[in-house]
Amino acid sequence: MSAEGQRAGRPRDSRVDASILAATREVLAETGYARLTVDAVAARAGVGKAAIYRRHATKQExxxxxxxxxxxxxxxxxxxxxxxxxxxxxxxxxxxxxxPVALVTVPGLLAEITSDADLTVRFQQTFMERQRECVRAVLDRAVQRGELDEPPQTDLVHAMLVGPVFAWLFMIRGQSPEVFARDLAARLTSAFTGPSPSSPALVHLKSR
Amino acid sequence: MSAEGQRAGRPRDSRVDASILAATREVLAETGYARLTVDAVAARAGVGKAAIYRRHATKQExxxxxxxxxxxxxxxxxxxxxxxxxxxxxxxxxxxxxxPVALVTVPGLLAEITSDADLTVRFQQTFMERQRECVRAVLDRAVQRGELDEPPQTDLVHAMLVGPVFAWLFMIRGQSPEVFARDLAARLTSAFTGPSPSSPALVHLKSR
Amino acid sequence: MSAEGQRAGRPRDSRVDASILAATREVLAETGYARLTVDAVAARAGVGKAAIYRRHATKQExxxxxxxxxxxxxxxxxxxxxxxxxxxxxxxxxxxxxxPVALVTVPGLLAEITSDADLTVRFQQTFMERQRECVRAVLDRAVQRGELDEPPQTDLVHAMLVGPVFAWLFMIRGQSPEVFARDLAARLTSAFTGPSPSSPALVHLKSR
Amino acid sequence: MSAEGQRAGRPRDSRVDASILAATREVLAETGYARLTVDAVAARAGVGKAAIYRRHATKQExxxxxxxxxxxxxxxxxxxxxxxxxxxxxxxxxxxxxxPVALVTVPGLLAEITSDADLTVRFQQTFMERQRECVRAVLDRAVQRGELDEPPQTDLVHAMLVGPVFAWLFMIRGQSPEVFARDLAARLTSAFTGPSPSSPALVHLKSR
DNA sequence: GTTTAAGCGAGACGGTACGTCCTGTCTTAAC
DNA sequence: GTTAAGACAGGACGTACCGTCTCGCTTAAAC
Known part of the structure; x- marks a missing residue:
């Protein structure tokens, strides 16, 4: 008598897992998030809808x-x-x-995440946390090298790094992201290696 | 001498225009973008659905x-x-x-805009263009004051200004946006008044 | 100063009355009752909808x-x-x-009349009463001529005369109505000049 | 060896078929044809609208x-x-x-049938054909018994039998249909067992 | 080698919202 | 006060999608 949930019967077919995810990405690339339907993914994957919902609670997931x-x-x-x-x-x-896939997916996905508390938590704990780690690692290295004396707040750097990229892609819709990326890196370096952030003028401004 | 097609019949009731838009904002505030329905807006506005669709081609519009x-x-x-x-x-x-209204609307609205070419154009020509103007005005003033010698690209500043705010609100979901705003202002000042952006190191990096 | 309801302002244009009715018949002939809309009639008549509703309370009327x-x-x-x-x-x-117009109108009109008490009354008092008069006149003449000794119930004759024609046109959808009409006339003559209607066999049947 | 396309997937639930039809009859009895709505039927049947439209192309069907x-x-x-x-x-x-159900349904249904070619065909092939068979059977028996020497045209008898009943119910709106039915039977017997239908007078009439 | 429990493709299910259409009323400016 | 034009509230239509549920079958592990 095994202690855990005992898993009799046919095990899940991992090829089904893969083909669902692949089909999702294909349909996203072709129609964008807004026009993606679960039926379309199921048909594309050659899979029944039940197989999808056995793995993912909702379309968003x-x-x-x-x-x-x-x-x-x-x-x-x-x-x-x-x-x-x-x-x-x-x-x-x-x-x-x-x-290409992210370009037609990210805004819709972000909207879904924003309106769903569960997804928000998981998004924070996976995707965003991973980004934070990367930012922190870069900052730590800069401190160790002596390029930064006191490291700025990770979240601030994070926002100033990811935010502009997001804005460029989905709001500004600017051209030549490579040039943009290079300029952004240079400006951010100035921002964080420059003079002290809490200028008296701003303190003054706050009191208005 | 009337120049244009002169619009016989009962004119549109501007109170209906206003009550549709007001009801939309109210329903947004109460249910968020994802759960907003046209019927709910019509009921709230005390208006038939036809009056809505006479003015707006789709729910998104x-x-x-x-x-x-x-x-x-x-x-x-x-x-x-x-x-x-x-x-x-x-x-x-x-x-x-x-x-509060924007917090539950912006991500959904951005997603819809992204997936609709017409909305994209109108979004660029109204909302984004207005932002660009404001950024440009601030930069121009700084140049006139002598705080900046050669002004950075407007779009870059735009992205580095709006992007972090957006990221803070909808991705990082950080606390105390006022503190964040003050720090961001200080860092951006450093970024644009600091040393030249095109460092040799970056040119080198590009060739990798 | 007239004694009666004093009718100030512009009098109704009788050409509008006529063109509404004519347009109604035209639209009926083209699209049939089921697909007739008030807007179509108004457009065809070159008339506003209000002019129609000022004269007729409903589409059915x-x-x-x-x-x-x-x-x-x-x-x-x-x-x-x-x-x-x-x-x-x-x-x-x-x-x-x-x-042609009646063929695409009568069933729909009959359905509307059936589901509307007011129309039912008016239909009985005008159209049906007129038919009854005609039937009665023919029966009276036959009695005066000595072709019938005691005249059958008018309503029974009425039903046996109009019913078969209606059935032929809208249910049986038979061919050559002229031949049908001749045969029907001959059979009805037999029916009403033949032997006594209350046969013993039927009285017997009733008791089963 | 299965001859036909073999219907994978979940089969239609026959209880849904039945409950849709039953609910339709109930709503008809309560509101009449004119005020029947598909949503009302769906609600009454405890069924989604899709289940209805999967079975019936239109409300009329x-x-x-x-x-x-x-x-x-x-x-x-x-x-x-x-x-x-x-x-x-x-x-x-x-x-x-x-x-009671037929009284509030038949005129509306007949109107719909009349305005829809598909329904007309199906109406003829089912309901009307069945009636024709019954009429024919009665006539054949009368011929075999020797009550009729040459049987009259089935369609004529059909029209003269169903037509008056329809007219009595929906046009004349006469009282005591049982008495009417008995009188009608007697008169029709006279009509078809009486003298030859093609009187010289009628031939003469035709030429006017 | 069974047995057996779960997975599988297919597609029907209840529910909800969409965007269209039509009715009968109301509002405008013109006459 | 009537006219043509057309906006108005209300409500039904038929479509589409979601997430659930059967159906008859396959399939691997447990016996």
């Missing part, structure tokens, strides 16, 4: 599972200098958010 | 019309210094994106 | 007014014999129900 | 399916004589058209 893992940042390369570390990290973020 | 104009930035105040101008502009952006 | 009067039977000709009087009357009924 | 089969005539009883056979057949017709 399915898309989340199909895309978020492919958007996780790799470990940030140590390039030897803060500025190039930043540039490399920005390039990685751009690669995860700027590829 | 209706929400767009109801919210985008309320998110337009005011003219940026001249505070006397670049850093405080930036801080004021950031506060304005925060006010437009961080109010 | 409008169609009623446009068609029922054209379906009223003429006074039955005195042909000299019961059988030919019947045949002439049947021909008249066939002409009122079997013309 | 649904009502057709729900009612026409219940209006089919039973096999005509052999009562031993033509007159009583006719009376029994008339009673059956009266029972199918004169019950």
């Amino acid at each position: 399915m898309v989340f599972a199909a895309t978020v893992h492919t958007m996780e940042l790799p470990a940030p390369a140590d390039t030897g200098a803060f500025i190039t570390d930043l540039a490399a990290l920005i390039d990685d973020v751009l690669a995860t958010l700027g590829n | 209706m929400v767009f019309a109801a919210t985008v104009h309320t998110m337009e930035l005011p003219a940026p105040a001249d505070t006397g210094a670049f850093i405080t101008d930036l801080a004021a502009l950031i506060d304005d952006v925060l006010a437009t994106l961080g109010n | 409008m169609v009623f007014a446009a068609t029922v009067h054209t379906m009223e039977l003429p006074a039955p000709a005195d042909t000299g014999a019961f059988i030919t009087d019947l045949a002439a009357l049947i021909d008249d009924v066939l002409a009122t129900l079997g013309n | 649904m009502v057709f399916a729900a009612t026409v089969h219940t209006m089919e005539l039973p096999a005509p009883a052999d009562t031993g004589a033509f007159i009583t056979d006719l009376a029994a057949l008339i009673d059956d017709v009266l029972a199918t058209l004169g019950n």
